[in-house]
Amino acid sequence: MSNLKPKSNLLASPEARLALIAIVVFVVMSILSPGRFLSVANATSMAFQFPEFAILALAMTVTMLTGGIDLSVVGTSNLSAVFAATLLTQFVDPSLTGGDMFMWLGIAVVAAICVGMLAGLFNGILVAIFGLPPILATLGSGLVFTGLAVALTGGSAVMGFPVGVAWLGNERLFGIPIPLILFVILALIISFVLTRTSFGFKIRMYGANPLAAEFAALDIDKLLIKVYVLSGALSAIAGLLIMSRANSAKADYGSSYLLLAVLIAVLGGVNPYGGYGKIIGVVLAVLSMQFLSSGLNMLQVSNFARELIWGVLLIFVMIVNTQKSFGFGAKKKSSATT
């Protein structure tokens, strides 16, 4: 009994369990396909791939910390990207280079992020002012955003951008893929916001007990709106990244990313009932998922089987976290005894 104790303490935090999972997946994949998984080429290709859904997972994390969820992240990112793409194709000659091109790219980026924030504002108003359950509000708004993107494009891909568009998703800075740099910066910013600002403090406390937050005279409406606006802005950045990598924008890109973003947040130890979660956990979860996904790819597992594995993993992680009575297990218990 006593010699078991330190072991269980070591794995008491979801982050520690996750680090273990990431290592196990990495080792297993390295053994299963040694030559290819453990190669520089694979590492680089992974570093280009994961940031887009990892940024969506950051957006998901922020909303989940309040006990909510944002199912419209993919819809938002596509709408923002399509908007930016339409702007570029309508007003800019694809052969444009130099200063003018950068000005237009800047305008497109700002416009996309504004669209993302507006979409987030819409979600925030639905959740905070109208009091809709976030899962339903964002399910609906996600469809609305996708619909708008379809309306804007007629459903086909928008392409024909100036060359600079591809820079964000495909180039490197000091040998490091730019998407990876972007993700690291955003993760640091969000982590900082969550731990060192009063906004982040309030998010956590609201997630832990919304009613007590109301009784403690927090400005809940403002808080929730800000959270969903932040989620919308992050989604828009992910959308720009997808657009740059695909060199086009379309209303239904990245449809598998929604489940993945939820999965990563939960796998990362974010309590879906709110109040607990660390960005480091999300980063570790992103890595495990990317190792898994890229490994399965090399083992030539079909895309459908991959989604099945993700689904099973999501349920498995939730069960493990509940059994550890960490966070949401405790919540369940207290409601059972009252």
Place this chain on the structure above:
Amino acid sequence: MNTLDSGAKNTLIEMRSIVKNYTGVVALDDVDFSVSEGEAVCLVGENGSGKSTLIKILAGVEQASAGQISIGGKNFDTLTPRIAAAAGVMVIFQDFSLFPNLSVAENIAFSTQLSEERRLFNKGRVRQIAKETLIRVGVDIDLDARVETLPVAHKQLVGICRALASNARLIIMDEPTTALTEREVSSLLEIIRRLKSDGVAVIFVSHKLAEVLEVSEKVVILRNGKKVAEGPASDFDAASLTRNMTGRDVAEGRPNPVDPEAPILLSAKNLGKAGAFEDVSFDLHKGEVLGISGLLGSGRTSLAKALFGLVKADRGTLDLDGEVVDLGNPLAAAAAGIGYVPEDRLTEGLFLTQSIVRNVAIGRLDNHQRGGLLDLNGLWQEATHWIGELKVKTPSVEAPVNSLSGGNQQRVVLARWLSRAPKVLILNGPSVGVDVGSKSEIHNIISELSSSGIGIIVISDDLPELLATCQSILVMKSGRVTDKIFGSDISETDLAQRLAS
């Protein structure tokens, strides 16, 4: 005579040498407990004394670490809720555990239907079971009324009926009288007498039990997991119960009179909200403690929430220090200097899974911002200061707040508001769920705060508490203030009559 009597009755429940350990904590230490058929037993103890644990073990919700349990002469090694229920042990919890959306008949017959394992729902049979049970108890409630529309006393009766419908031999009632008027308590006692003559045993679990002593045969008092007293109910009164529960006499004095020169701090004029309260006016002076009392449903809680903006009053005005306070906006109320300590600490007051220091710091975030950044050191220092000031007993301020006892949790909520230097504090049920010892300490805090010039409003139905803390008391009945009493000229019995009449 007495011994002969109880010897003639069969023992229904026999718990011997019950021990319960939670990780590192002994919740029950070698407790013997028995109940005979048709006997009513008061199980008394402060919060944390182990009375709830004992009941949970008996109901099969928790497993004893050691000891034997027999029900109706049959020994059980392990009890589960189903086994306990099948053996006739029924618990009626404080919130009655009813289905608010179902009718009275469905609620009463629910467990019976389950235990009969019928696959089809038979409406006629449900009504029949419900009707028979209501007749057995001797009350008349509309079978088709939805439970959520019933008054509290009727909900409790439905709970009792449900237990009876599934052939309860022992009914355990958790805090049975807290929400009842005097008249309702006496009709409850009448029903208990009927049940006892039917051979059904009853256990009352509470920390204020003077009312039920008259129908009880036996009193068992727990303290710190040990049985400290047991005897015929006639040997006990309110004072000796308290002495045994706490291990000391808790005699409380009356509050100091208010300085007659003290300026008016908070002034409510003709506050009203449709369906909740009407035409409420009062003045609160600097350093005054004003009590607001009334039975559950009298509008006292709505009024308290309205003063803090959590409920929007339709009519009237609220002035603090001569400035109008925006109604229906807790942010404005808090900014004006009103603090509110809610009735239900666990769901409304605290962020249970978060640390103690965070629970206090949440009140002062806006004062520790430097260019969007949180000055964590300053915030933590201030919060820790207040935790120390209110003498919250904890090994670490980083411990989650749900590791604290009720009294210490209440101090945490108080610390959060005090750190904001409020002018007016509204305390709704300041000592609900707090043990007798910490209660008087909370009363001391209230009197210290008021002498420092804070105006305090105490909303409570705990009469000794009101008398010990308040200089004047407003009595509410169906949404209106019916009486204003100056605390010094009334006794507890008089006050009780004015409340419940």
